[in-house]
Amino acid sequence: MALQPVLINGEWRQSKSDGSFQAVNPTEKQKMPQEFPVSSLEEVEEALQAGYEAAAALRSMPVGKIADFLEQYASNIDARTDELVEIAFQETALPREPRLRSGELPRTTNQLRQAAAAVRDRSWCLATIDTGVNIRSKYGPLNGPVAVFGPNNFPYAFNSAAGGDFAAAIAAGNPVIAKANTSHPVTTRIFAEAAFEAVQRAGLPRAMVQLLYRIKADVGLKFVSHPLIGATGFTGSRWAGLQLKEAADKGGKPIYLEMSSINPVYVLPGAIEERGDAIAQEFFASCTLGAGQFCTNPGLTVVLAGDSSEQFLARAASLFGSARPGTLLGRRAPQDLAAAVEVLKKNGAEVVVGGEIAEGPGYAFQNTILRVSGDMFIENPHALQTEAFGAVSLMVFARDVEQMKAVTRNFEGNLTGCIYSDTRGSDDALYAQIEPELRPKVGRLLNDKMPTGVAVTPAMNHGGPYPATGHPGFTAVGIPASLLRFGALYSYDNVRQDRLPPELRDQNPTGQMWRLIDRVWTQKDVDSQARAGAH
């Protein structure tokens, strides 16, 4: 069988492959028919060279073309919705409705359109102008293409050829080399087709979007640290992410990783008393969403030991136990979950409900809750933070407030942390003790809300301290902030007006772009600003 072609430098061509692979239909535990290549280092280097030249060509093009591309691409995706939903369902087992068609795909095109709007608006680049000394700065594209490694759990919204990192890297002015997630290569190929059509229509460099399906581990290390690469965006396992990070770091190349998170949820006693059943329901819904395969899945709950918390657990356990397990993304998933549960058990956790691989036509694992005492948690904090990527959650019963704080102090960096408290104020004193411990450990702090919804909005932080990500200052979701990951800071000192990029000239390039001129955020031109200041 012929291998599926890769997209290199504007050509769908046979891969210089090192091997091949097939994805699996998780619902049927059957191999998918298409066979995909494993790209060689030579092929990666061809993509890098083409991407590097595209990055150079792009610097002299008007940014409107990039916005045109993003909008056209979103329309192309809309036009191929049926095809995308059908194949993504086959490749991932995620429900066609509402998840794929009404949820994730519109979110993905929305991200692309928001990115296009950010490109046209230009405010994302934080243009800063100091008129007195005539020094001006802005963020601009990197010197080379961005590699994007997408995860298995969001075939659209985090897809390497269509998702958040892709949109951010392109909007910041960089070509992208997409490395498909091997669990959904056909989905990714359709995206790349739709993207490449839009690239051509917008008149962007042919190597603006390139696609590889798989590379061996050693090739990956060379890829992310290559002299021609600009940066890397990675979403996936901590194990793979840390290997890529070490290579990229050594090469002096930026890499942004979203790796792992157990997303602690505190349910304080007043909240349990006030609305424990409702919270148990929210917890169940959040934990089992997408079969629990969310980076923001609530994998750990902290409660104060006592009767009410026992009742809260019982209520949650009954919901978990009575729901049919969701189908998992890949063939290794059930075993991986079983192994994670084993680690938790070995370190003192007890299974309350579930805990076993679920038999049936698809890959599945029982909806699972484990429990552990605060004492035990503090004894083995590292092992008891093992991420179980599925509908598996550990409930920690803290003896008292001090122990609840101690549990928190033992947390690694996480994407999110939630605190549920009552509305009458009885939890306020406890909140005030827990929040300062939790705040610096998480990227996003929530009140009275589960973490699984990640709105694409400027103030979102889908990031957090290591090892949730590689750097606590950046977010993978949220436009325009996510673009800054793929920018470099460029300052212009005494550069003549006609040689400045449009964003830094005296005249505001759009009439609406926000710029920090002499420490004032304004949409005005430099001149009119100075005149305004003179009055």
Add this chain to the structure above:
Amino acid sequence: MALQPVLINGEWRQSKSDGSFQAVNPTEKQKMPQEFPVSSLEEVEEALQAGYEAAAALRSMPVGKIADFLEQYASNIDARTDELVEIAFQETALPREPRLRSGELPRTTNQLRQAAAAVRDRSWCLATIDTGVNIRSKYGPLNGPVAVFGPNNFPYAFNSAAGGDFAAAIAAGNPVIAKANTSHPVTTRIFAEAAFEAVQRAGLPRAMVQLLYRIKADVGLKFVSHPLIGATGFTGSRWAGLQLKEAADKGGKPIYLEMSSINPVYVLPGAIEERGDAIAQEFFASCTLGAGQFCTNPGLTVVLAGDSSEQFLARAASLFGSARPGTLLGRRAPQDLAAAVEVLKKNGAEVVVGGEIAEGPGYAFQNTILRVSGDMFIENPHALQTEAFGAVSLMVFARDVEQMKAVTRNFEGNLTGCIYSDTRGSDDALYAQIEPELRPKVGRLLNDKMPTGVAVTPAMNHGGPYPATGHPGFTAVGIPASLLRFGALYSYDNVRQDRLPPELRDQNPTGQMWRLIDRVWTQKDVDSQARAGAH
């Protein structure tokens, strides 16, 4: 002789030392009388523990105290000016006037006062509020103290206990553990004394500022990667910086490094014709400033081969040759420069003037210009970019425009790049060819100006692509941008109003802070903003 005490957790105390050292007076080639300790890992860990607790305590304090501290500290420095100038002159041989007293010290207190103003203003934290979804974000302090490693060449402005990284880390809300540069420990001790007095007066945690003088290499690696550290700011050699970077990266700890740069200067033919002598004078002045020991020292010049360029070189060489060499910072400096010149010569460069260690009472090296052909440069681009940290500059003679571009394409990342062109437009076509190659390789691009002045202004970028620094998105100079290095992004999702930090509540905390509310930069409250939007 008793060792000088270290400052740990609010106490000047005898060090748990691993050894000792003395600084050297470079003017006289004599050891300074004071003996300083080499701190042990145990002592570093005590400082980290105290700093970590200080970081936690700081989170609940009003930021006004931090601003009070920075201002009081600046005043304390002013009061000790005479002492600081005298000792820094003894330790570094940098001229008392104008460099130390009228230049660097006022710049340093200005930085501290700008940092204080940024703290009071609060706009630096990029507060972002999305009212529709009630998600709010801002940058806030890290979860642990910041280590600052200062360089030898700026005893004040980049001092680990008083300079730009110190001011930025403190202003962002972090305690600092200063690791003195061993060339000027007494200067640093005086700063730390002045700082600690201000810490106490402002009522900040006692471990807000701590001071160590020296640590062994292996202890340094453990320091920057320690679980309790927030981040590291380092200015110094590439050799030391890359070792620290590898350790910090492996530990998942942010590290910001300013390591090395040769700062290419292009002098285009029209500029030489129009004002070659004046530019040669500027070049000479910039290259010999501070005996050439500036991170932005113009270490490489690119010209088009031809008679005018030969005359330009001759003019520069005569200036270099007739000036007395400056005194270098340390005893190794002359040999280091000799070794760098040797590398350049071995790889095809010829000495035009200077090239030898200068005899005399102090450490010195002759003012030196070397030349090399573009052909030769392209053959050995790596070796010919060896940084010679002193008044040593290499002039590259490119055969033609294509070769000038090829030379540029071979540059590593640099802090700065300058292009001199004529004012009549004859260089414009050449500028247009060179600039796109140079732009992505440098943090700051200058026109008609040497790179050695680094204004402390918001649009400054004292940063640049690797290996000039460790990350192309950050600047070490320029407030408020430099603060972001020492911040983490914190998002608040559905968090109740009274639990939000002041910067994210509906009411603007100062009435003047800039916030991005619903994609509009404004100084208004959330309510009045919403009301304004409703009209």
